[in-house]
Amino acid sequence: MGTNYINELERLIEELKEAKRMKDLEKINEIRMKFPELISQDILIHSYTDRNEIDRLQVEFNQLTKET
Numbered sequence: 001m002g003t004n005y006i007n008e009l010e011r012l013i014e015e016l017k018e019a020k021r022m023k024d025l026e027k028i029n030e031i032r033m034k035f036p037e038l039i040s041q042d043i044l045i046h047s048y049t050d051r052n053e054i055d056r057l058q059v060e061f062n063q064l065t066k067e068t
Helices: 001-022 027-046 048-066
Strands: none
Touching: 001 027, 001 048, 027 048
16 A cells, blocks of 8 residues: 555645645645545555655645645
């Protein structure tokens, strides 16, 4: 599950960047709700490498949402 999970988080971050660029507040809010839901599923992730990558993506997400 790790790689697909991380790919999904990365995809959401890219969508968030695009939504911010387009100033699409509805899409931004949708992603703001969806991302934490996915992060809460990380109990299924056991790999240390995956955990580090997920933490990095969480920080990037937090920075992007703080700017909005």
